[in-house]
Amino acid sequence: MKQLLIVAHAPSPNTQRLRDAAERGARHPEIEALEVIVKPPLEAEPDDVRACDAILLGTTENLGYMxxxxxxxxxxxxxxxxxEKQGLPCALYIRAGHDGTGTRRAVESIVTGxxxxxxxxxxxxxxxxxxxFVDQVEELGLYLAAGLEAGVL
Structure with a gap:
């Protein structure tokens, strides 16, 4: 069984709604052959990344950064x-009070590395x-999970 890891920072009720939506999408009833693990960033460990087949990252924009x-x-x-994890399929959502450009650039730089x-x-x-926003993140979780289950990622 493949595994999707969701690592999302959720410091507020609205960002918690986003993390819940990502999980709800990934756990869609028609997606059966997939384990979904959800962890806050401070609890996620290298072994969690090693065990997953794809990762969904979520962050807030904090002072123009992740x-x-x-x-x-x-x-x-x-x-x-x-x-060990080069080529790991990944996706990202950013809850940006402003434009999210710096946050996106910072995460993209690390993901590229x-x-x-x-x-x-x-x-x-x-x-x-x-x-x-909730619907958009739920759809992101669904598409990532469906692609992973179908073997196209």
Whole structure:
């Protein structure tokens, strides 16, 4: 059975809704041959990355950068998984109060160094909160999980 790891920072009720939506999408009832693991960045370990077949990252935009929690995850996992997980399919959503450009650039730089493979452009949820953000993240989780289960990622 393949495994999807969701590592998402959720410091507020709205960002918790986004993380829940990613998990809900990934656990769609028609996707059966997939294990979904959800961890906050401060709890995710290199072994979690080693065990997964794809990863979905979620972060807030903090001062034009990724959350400190996601940065900590990368700091702890980068070198331990660098050689083993090249080509890991990944996706990203960013809850950006502004434009998300710096956050996106920072995560893309690390993902490039890890040699992970983007399965789609990062999803940047910009500006004031919109309930539609939840649907977009749920769809992202669904598509990533369906692609992994189908073997196209």
């Amino acid at each position: 959350s400190g929690a996601l940065k900590d995850f990368f700091d702890r996992c980068y070198y331990p998984v660098l050689e 890890l040699r992970w493979k983007w399965v789609q452009e990062p999803l940047v949820l910009r500006g004031e909160w919109q309930d539609g």
